[in-house]
Amino acid sequence: MALNVENNPLMCKVFPTSLTGPALNWFKNLANGSMESFRNLCDRFVSQYYGNECPTKDILSLFTMKQLEGECFLVFLTRFNLVKSMVIECHPFTAVQAFKLAMTRETLFHTNLMVNTPKTMGELNERADGFVHLEEEEATNTRKTSMVVTEVKTKEKIRQKQTVPQHPTSWKAEKRA
Structure with missing residues (x-):
């Protein structure tokens, strides 16, 4: 052409x-x-x-990001990578440093990054996959535990209703007795 x-x-x-x-x-x-x-x-x-046209962003937009309170790791990682894709000419190590500053402290993944910092976002994303699966598994286990606790409480209420002696609740019931 x-x-x-x-x-x-x-x-x-x-x-x-x-x-x-x-x-x-x-x-x-x-x-x-x-x-x-x-x-x-x-x-x-x-x-x-x-x-x-997609607006471009500068490197400052990465350094002003923060993982929101209660935001799951996968959602934050996706949001960070989206903003990162709009930054023109971002050195890979700089993006990793911005990510470390943006994410919630005292998490397993944050500790992992501090001990052994990846050199690129690709390496960071590879490592993050394992932590995403871990977070999903923990959420599934929490839901299962919650369902079991609810089931036990429901069974306990039913058992209590069955053992409570039946008292007449109105004067009509007393007359019949």
Whole structure:
């Protein structure tokens, strides 16, 4: 295609093959013959979708992040990685340092990072997988324990109701006795 950049009709014909979803629908709804040149088509496309560009962030946005109180580790890790992906030219070790500052202290993973700091976010994410599974398993065990405790309490209430002597509850019941 680079060799045919000056071939307006060809460029206009090939352009929609790179589109999908709403962008393709936008292109299909253009009136036939409404574009004078490929440059004109490009300008209209950019003006249509200019607001959809992902904003970039600077390194400061990583250093101002904090794991929220009660936020599970997986959600925090995902949120951090999303912001990290928007930072242009971030040195891997700098991202790891920002992550260590952002996460909740006194957790197993934080201690693990302090003892043996990974050199890249890829290495950090690999290590984090094990801790995510551990957190999920602990949450599952907590739910199971809670269900067992609730079941025991329910059975105890039923047992107590069965052993409590039945007393008449009204004067009508007393007359019948």
